[in-house]
Amino acid sequence: MTKKEAILLAGAKLFAEKGFNGTSMAELAELTDIAGATIFYHFKNKEELFLAVLEQVKDGILKSFDEYFAGNVFKNGLEMVEGVISYFLFMAGHKEEWFLLLHRNHPYRLAEVNPVCRRYLEVIYNCFTDVFERAIRRGRADGSIRDIPAHKTALVILSMVDGVVRFKTYQLYNAGALYNNLMELCRRMLENPKQ
Amino acid sequence: MTKKEAILLAGAKLFAEKGFNGTSMAELAELTDIAGATIFYHFKNKEELFLAVLEQVKDGILKSFDEYFAGNVFKNGLEMVEGVISYFLFMAGHKEEWFLLLHRNHPYRLAEVNPVCRRYLEVIYNCFTDVFERAIRRGRADGSIRDIPAHKTALVILSMVDGVVRFKTYQLYNAGALYNNLMELCRRMLENPKQ
DNA sequence: AGTCAGACTGACTGTGTAATCAGTTTAATA
DNA sequence: TATTAAACTGATTACACAGTCAGTCTGACT
Structure with missing residues (x-):
């Protein structure tokens, strides 16, 4: 692993755990056993490092x-929605630091003034909504999902799933125990009663 | 307004907008036109000030x-759920800084090591879940809501509503436009088909 | 008028911070 | 071996920060 990669790796961890303001470049240098100045050789400043980390998260999610879609087939749209939800939850457990970072306030603040940051967040959230929206559209076409607006419903489902993930990472409840209920309630929300 | 009240007011605003680490005592002093040392006369340190702000948020929410419940009656449990959702969304718009603060990471980090902070957060989230749970129990009793676990369902609905509020404050989408869809999807999720 | 406690403040301190820079090491190429 | 560019670093800087402290102000009570 190059030093640049090590910096990005440790940076992702620290930014996720302690936030942008809570992370110091000195701490990052110590953690990676790299001289402080080396970080500034590879990244112009702290913000550029943060953006590089966010870009990696974006690429990772895409x-x-x-x-996931290359390796799975679905019987119908409703099952595809369920698959996407369960994969989202799996990903949130498996790549916890991605979601910790996205559940922080700083990226959204930065996005207001930094177009690159805004772009990365847009790509990430467009990806999230698209996967749900595609599944809903397919379900409406094959009759497994009732007649509801695909985009807005996708947003609500994303809010719900992301909300549960957030509760879990903040240890507010044993939110992991909600996964089955979440899935059941989602199905009830979407399924076509005429079938 | 006493100087202590002014500090709490401006503190709530700054902590909500810029977070704990992003807020400086000097900035707070400047904003309130109060000498920096005065803040430390009223509050032992920055953390104590933060806790005092969080306590006010907790009291405000309760x-x-x-x-709301003293001034409203509901036809049945399902309508009570809808009422609570719409009041939650109203409150999130009306007292934005409360929810900004609760959507930050710092309080939950602090709660891990500070029992007072943990207690405040518990009270707040117990309040949120209780209002939903009571409505669901009532709906199950009067038949407007189908047979589902009240507590876990309340948590999922809270995740969903809170998730939409978070999307709105982060300006991720025009999440305000989702309110009607959110309500409709919730009703579909809960309503008793036998009625 | 004198006393006193609580409210308040300006000036200060020591620490931690992001960022810089002049210079050294490394490794590949001529 | 000599050259060169990229990678890297220790030492340093200027500054912002939370917190302290000695002392002043204010207003109520005697």
Whole structure:
């Protein structure tokens, strides 16, 4: 692993755990056993490092969903929604630091003034909504999902799933125990009663 | 308004907008036109000030729901759920800084090591879940809501509503436009088909 | 007028911070 | 072996920060 990669790796961890303001470059240098100045050789400043970390998260999420869809087939749209939800939850457990970072306030603040940051977040959330929206559209076409607006419903489902993930990472409840209920309630919300 | 009240007010605003680490005592002093040392006369340190702010948020939320229930009657449990959702969304718009603060990471980090902070958060989230849970139990009793676990369902609905509020404050989508869809999807999730 | 406690403040301190820079090491190429 | 560019670093800087402290102000009570 190059030093640049080590910095990005440790940076992702620290930014996720302690936030942007809570992370110091000195701490990052110590954690990676790299001289402080080396970080500034590879990244212009702290914000550029943060953006590089966010870009990696973005790429990771896109790649992850691509692989999921390449390796799975679904009987119908409703099952596809369920698959996407369960994969989202799996990903949130498996790549916890991605979601910790996205559940922090700083990226959204930065996005207000930094177009690159805004772009990365847009790509990430467009990816999230798209996967749900595609599944809903397919379900409406094959009759497994009733007649509801695909985009807005996708947003509500994303809010719900992301909300549960957030509760889990903040240890507010044993939110992991909610996964089955979440899935059942989602199905009830979407399924076509005429079938 | 006493200087202590002014500090709490401006503190709530700054902690909500910029987070704990992003807020400086000097900035707070400047904003309130108060000497920096005065803040430390009223509050032992930055953390104590933060806890005092969080306590005010907690009290505000409890009081707010008490008043809502004192001034409203509901035809049945399902309508009570809808009422609570719409009041939650109203409160999130009306007292934005409360929810900004609760959507930050810092309080939950602090709660891991500070029992007072943990207690405040518990009270707040118990309040949130209780209002939903009571409505669901009532709906199950009067037949407007089908046979589902009240507590876990309350948690999922809270995740969903809170998730939409978070999306709105982060300006991820025009999440305000989702309110009607959210309500409709919730009703579909809960309503008793036998009625 | 004198006393006193609580409210308040300006000036200060020591620490931690992001960022810089002049210079050294490394590794590949001529 | 000599050259060169990229990778890297220790030492340093200027500054912002939370918190302290000695002392002043204010207003109520005697």
